[in-house]
Amino acid sequence: MYKTAFLFIAILLFSSCSEKKAVKIACIGDSITESIKLYNYPMQLDSILGQGYSVLNCGRSGATLVKVSKNPIWKCNEFYNAFAFEPNIITVKLGTNDSKPENWNEEIFLKDLQALVDTLNTIPSSPKIYLCLPVPAYSDAWTISDSIIRNGVIPSIQKIALQNNLSVIDLYNALGNKPEFFPDGIHPNKEGANAIAEALAKVLKK
Numbered sequence: 001m002y003k004t005a006f007l008f009i010a011i012l013l014f015s016s017c018s019e020k021k022a023v024k025i026a027c028i029g030d031s032i033t034e035s036i037k038l039y040n041y042p043m044q045l046d047s048i049l050g051q052g053y054s055v056l057n058c059g060r061s062g063a064t065l066v067k068v069s070k071n072p073i074w075k076c077n078e079f080y081n082a083f084a085f086e087p088n089i090i091t092v093k094l095g096t097n098d099s100k101p102e103n104w105n106e107e108i109f110l111k112d113l114q115a116l117v118d119t120l121n122t123i124p125s126s127p128k129i130y131l132c133l134p135v136p137a138y139s140d141a142w143t144i145s146d147s148i149i150r151n152g153v154i155p156s157i158q159k160i161a162l163q164n165n166l167s168v169i170d171l172y173n174a175l176g177n178k179p180e181f182f183p184d185g186i187h188p189n190k191e192g193a194n195a196i197a198e199a200l201a202k203v204l205k206k
Contacts (some may be wrong), residue, residue: 020052022054023049023052023053023054023088024053024056024085025049025054025055025088025090026056026058026081026085026087026091027041027045027055027056027058027059027090028058028079028082028090028092029059029060029063029093030059030061030063030073030094030097031059031061031187032186032187033093034057034059034060034061035193039189039190040193041193042055042057042059044194044197045200048201049201049204056081056087057078058081058082059078059093060077062097063076063079063097064097064098065094065095065109065112065116066103066108066109067108067112068105068108069098071097073094082120086124087125087127088127088128089127089129090123090127090129090130091132091169091204092116093134093171095133095134095149096134096135096149096186097142098153099134099146099148099152099153100142101145101148104145109152109156110156110159113156113157113160114160117129129164129166130168130169130203130204131157131167131169132157132168132169132170132171133154133168133169133170133173134149134154134172135172135188135196136149136175136176136178136182138186139182140185141185141186144186150172154172169199169200169203171196171199175195175196175199178192
């Protein structure tokens with residue numbers, strides 16, 4: 001009897017020790033990330049990655065990277081949720097709202113993106129940071145500019161990624177020539193959100 005009990009306890013302890021903790025992923029972004037609908041890409045990413053991963057949506061509608069705007073990510077509770085989550089991986093998908101003429105300033109964007117990277121690097125879990133190139137803007141709704149995204153935001157993200165030896169996930173080309181995925185020209189539908197999630201999963205699984 002005692003041998004059986006001891007064996008049972010040993011098996012439980014072994015199973016407990018051998019279980020891997022879930023890889024925690026925090027997705028920081030704007031309305032394209034947040035999406036009040038059930039098909040937002042962080043939710044789809046969690047489903048695609050499956051067991052062993054836990055994805056937290058840290059998106060906030062209207063958020064910008066730059067601090068001098070009406071809704072900087074720095075002042076959003078969702079941003080600080082990522083710190084409390086202590087993720088192993090962080091994806092940053094910002095820049096769409098920064099492309100608005102009233103928000104865009106390359107020098108400030110570069111400075112604030114570096115500050116964001118430095119701030120995320122203070123998280124105790126030492127997360128791996130991935131900078132995402134924004135998806136294309138298929139309209140100028142809300143004064144969002146695809147030209148500024150292409151010629152200003154993307155080169156700036158690539159520059160900071162190179163300086164900090166960070167990986168870049170190219171969502172711009174992944175969602176290129178797919179206007180049908182963006183009914184209002186800016187926000188993805190279910191298919192678009194799934195395409196974003198698939199592009200992220202392809203990189204994060206490596």
